[in-house]
Amino acid sequence: MSGLLEGKNIVVMGVANERSIAWGITKSLHQAGANLIFTNRQERSYKKLVKLLEKHEIEPKLIVSCDVASDESINEAFAKIKDEIGVIHGLIHSVAFANREELQGEYADTSRDGFLLAQEISAYSLVAVTKAAKEIMTEGGSIVTQTYLGAERVIPNYNVMGVAKASLEASVRYLAEDVGKYGIRVNAISAGPIRTLSAKGVSGFNEKTHLLEEKAPLRRGVDQDQVGDATLFFVSDLSRGITGEVLHVDSGFHIIG
Ligand code: NDP
Ligand code: N5H
Secondary structure: OOOOOOOOEEEEEOOOOOOOHHHHHHHHHHHOOOEEEEEEOOHHHHHHHHHHHHHOOOOOOEEEEOOOOOHHHHHHHHHHHHHHOOOOOEEEEOOOOOOHHHOOOOHHHOOHHHHHHHHHHHHHHHHHHHHHHHOOOOOOEEEEEEEOHHHOOOOOOOHHHHHHHHHHHHHHHHHHHHHHOOOEEEEEEEEOOOOOOOOOOOOOHHHHHHHHHHHOOOOOOOOHHHHHHHHHHHHOHHHOOOOOOEEEEOOOHHHOO
16 A cells, blocks of 8 residues: 555644544555644644654654634644645544533433534534635545444434534535535545544443444454545545545444344
8 A cells, every 4th residue: 555645745633642543544644655744733632643653753744733613723724734735635634522411311402502512623624624625735635534323323322423423424425516626525434433532431432332343244343543544545546436425434333223
């Protein structure tokens, strides 16, 4: 796979630590020869990222701060990427947030603010970054986001995030139509449960991983590296005929009734 992304500039959003899905993606893209640009929200994530890159001897092209809750922050981040890098060829969106107390109990109890927050950070953010990224994807490109089965089915506790992911998946289709004429593709990976910082402490996570090991066709869980390689496929020209798609990387769990 080495050389598949040689000379391509790819922006990766959402590395919080070594367990992040975005870190699995980073390793796959790096092995394929990509030049990597990173964005973080929290200082803590920035520090973790710098250490991880050193440990794995990956030289980042640029690391910029970006809080997707703010248009100003997104605009500043992409202006800096434009100034220092110029053209980009790919964007990895691996960002989501909902209030922890709304990821349990009844969806019907979701607050107005909690609903809007989950939509803003987990779904609208893809629209906002696509808008910014398309301006510097002048040679065509590929945008990849991360979703979960809870967008398609009612999965206990996923609640407000399930509705946000449904909105994210619909956005993938609408955005794919908009930017297709510029040679830009937009796709999503729907990963099975992976133990990350976000997943920490949320109710029902352990049962979900056991369910995959018992019921999925492949009878095993999913890891960050599998999502990384599937994302590499979407970023690379190997997937040049595919856009507006949601690809399940879940040991086949979603086909089981
Ligand atoms: P992580 O906790 O590792 O990553 C979540 C990231 O979201 C963090 O890097 C965090 O940045 C970022 N983030 C949150 N709010 C903002 C914001 N306002 N602006 C910018 N960045 C923000 O968890 P995962 O790797 O699990 O999550 C990545 C994606 O994968 C999410 O979309 C998640 O829904 C999806 N997913 C996860 C699955 C799983 O089982 N883990 C399964 C299917 C999909 P910071 O740390 O700087 O705050
Ligand atoms: C059915 C399940 C289990 C229940 C639902 C979990 C949903 C998790 C998604 C969101 C993104 C988690 C979240 O926002 C946590 C925050 O409230 C608290 N955490 C933080 O603030 C940490 C420090 C930062 C880094 O996190 C973020 N997000 O910024 C779903 C699981 C089986 C699969 C899963 C875990 C899916 C998913 O979308 O992540």
